[in-house]
Amino acid sequence: MASMHEGDHEDTQSSSPLPDDVIFEILTRASLEALPACRRVCRQWRRLTYDPFFTSLHCNRTQTISGYFLQRLRRNHSYSSFVSIQPLPPSVRPLSLDFLPKDVKIEAVGCRGIVLCTSQEYHGIPRYYVCKPATRQWRWIPNPKTRYLTERIAILASSTGALKYKIIRFSQPKQKFDYLRCEIFDSQSQAWRRSRDVQLPPGSLRHEAAVSVHGALHWLTYGGGIFAFDIHEESWKLILLPEEVGEDEMRWDCRKLVKCEGRLCLVLLEKERMEIWTMANYKEQRWEKRKVVSLEAIMEENPALSIQDVYSSDVAFMDSFFGVIWYDFLGSVLAKIDIDYPFAREVFKFESESDAVSME
Template sequence: MASMQEGHEDSQSSSPLPEDAVFEILTRASLESLPACRRVCRQWRRLTYDPLFTSLHCNRTQTISGYFLQTLRRNRYYSSFVSIQPLPPSVRPLSLDFLPKDVKIEAVGCRGIVLCTAQEYRGIPRYYVCKPATRQWRWIPNPKTRYLTERIAILAGSTGALEYKIVRFSRPKQKLDHLRCEIFDSQSQAWRRSRDVQLPPGSLRHEAAVSVHGALHWLTYGHGVFAFDVHKESWKLILLPEEVGGDEMRWDCRRLVKCEGQLCLVLVEKEWVEIWVMGDYKEQRWEKRKVVSLEAIREEKLALSIKDIYLPDVAFMDSFFRVIWYDFWRGVLAKVDIDHPFAQEVFKFESDLVSME
C-alpha cells in the first residue's frame, strides 16, 4: 500500500518540451498515473490543475469526475450522481441500483471505489465495496458491529492494483473518552484492531474524510483537525489558523476539503469565502490563499452552502433543489437541478474504468 502515500516534488525544473505539448501529453495520462505526473515538477502539477485540464482529461481518458449526493427520506437513503463533465459513451448513468439492496454510502476512495452499508436483520449492517463505473461489487466481513460507528473512511491505492484499506472508529461501551479503531485490508480480507484513539465520542464532525499525505482528516468540534495516518496507524491533532475565529464563527461555516493535493480550510461568512491552505504539511503551517466575494451570486445566497473546492478557482455548492459549480472569477460555471431540497452528504468522485478484479 506504499502507493497510497501522497507527496509533492519541490523541483522547479520544467520540461524541455513546449508547455502546450506537455499539456497535451498530460491530458492523455491515465487517472492511475496522474498522481505520479503531479510529483514530477511544479509545472506539471500546475498544468494538471488548470480549469481546462479536467474537461479534456475526462474526454480523452474516459475518466469520470463529479459528486455523489446522498439524502435521507422516510428512513431510506437515496443517492444521485451529478457532474458537469459528460460521461464516457460506454458508461450508463451512474447509480447504485446494481447492488443487491438499498444502501447508504459511507465513504468514497480514489479511482471510484465506494464503501456502502445496507441494514439487515435487527439493524445489523452489511458492508459492500463497489465500483459504480464498472457496476462491480463484493461484500466484505463485518467489523465488531456491536459498537456504533463514529466515523469510517476508505483509502484506496492511487496506482497499481485496486487495493484499499478501510478505517473505522466506533464507540466502545466502557471507555467514554476513547474511540475504538479497526482496519480492514483488502489483501487479507479481514478486520483487525488497532490502537484506541484518545478522543471522546462526538468529537468529529459528521462529514466525509479528507485524504491527503496518506492520512485521513476530519474537523473536530474543537479548534482543530483530527489526522489519522493510515500507514503508521497513529493520530494527531492539527490546530486551525490562529486568525480563524473560535466560538464566534458557526460550525457550519467551516469545511475541510482537498484542493491541488493539499489540505484546505474553507470559511464561508455572509458576503465572502476565505480559503486557507496547509502549504507545509510537516510543519503544519497554514497560509491564507484567497478571499473571494459572493456578491455575484446574490440570488442563490439565501440557501447557499459550499460543499467542496472542485478546482482551485471553482467551488461546488448546493442550493434549493440545485447544485452549482461556481467560478470565483468568471461567475457561475454550471447549474444542475436535483430532485431534493439539499444534499445532506456529498462525496467527491473520480473514477477510471479499470476492473475491480
C-alpha cells in the first residue's frame, strides 16, 4: 500500500531558480493525488501549498472538492450535509449520501474523499459501507465484532493509485473495563483482523474525528493528553499537551486537535482569543506556540462560537448558533453559511477528486 500520510521527515530548503509566483502557478495545477508528494519536496513548496489563496485556485483548476460534512442527530437518526466556500465542479452533483441503500451515519472520512458509514439494520446491528460521495461509488464491507460497542473508528486511504484503504476500530469488550480492543480491516484482504489491545479504559477518548498525521491517528483524551496510534507499527502512546496549557486550566470542550500545514496542532479557545500550538518536533514531542488570534470582533455577533478546524494557514473553520463560519485570522469573516439546526454534532473535513477511481 502506498504511503497514507504526509512524511514526518524534515524537509529541505528549495534550491529552485524559479520565483515563488511561478512555482505557485505550477502547484495549483497538481492533482489532489500528487499534492502530498509535492509538499514533501521542500519547505518552499509546502509553504506555498498552504497559502490561504492556494486552496481556492487549486480546486478551480483541478476540479477538486474541498469542504466539510456536518452531521447532526435528530430523533435517533443521523443527518448529514456538505458545506464549502468553493463551488463544486460542473460535473459533480450536490454532495449527499442518498445513493446508499439505507439512511446512514458517517463514522469517519479519509483522504481522497473516501467515507466510512454505518446503517442500523436488524436488532440494532450496524451494516458497514465505504463510499466516495463525489462519484457516488460505494461497496458493502463485512462487519467486525458488532457485539462490542465501537469507541472510536478511522479510515485511511492510499494517497496514489487504486483507492486501497484500512479501517482501524477500537471497541469495548464486554465485562472488560481497563482496555480497548483493536481491529483492523484491509481492503485488499476484505477481512478484519485483531491487533494488540490498547490499555486505556473505555470512555477515555473524546468523541471527535481522528487527526491523521505523522503516520499516526490522534485523539484528545479526557485525561488531558493525546492518544496516538501508529498505523504501521500498530502501537500506541500518550502525548503530553504543552506545559503552558496544563491539564485542568480549561474546559475540555475549549480544546481542539487539528492538522495544520501537515503538522499536529492544538487549538485553544478561551473567552475572546484563540491560541494555536504546533508540534514542531513530533519525535521529541516539542510544542511551539504558533500564534494568538483575537476573536473579540467576531464574538460580538457570534457569542456561542466553537473551533472545528484550521482550514488553511490563516483561516479557521468554526460553527456557531445556526451557522458555520470561515474566519481569517486578520479579522475578517470570509464566508458564513446558515444551517437549519443549532450546532453540528460532528464535523468531518472532506477533500476529493471529482473523477471516479478504482475502489479495491
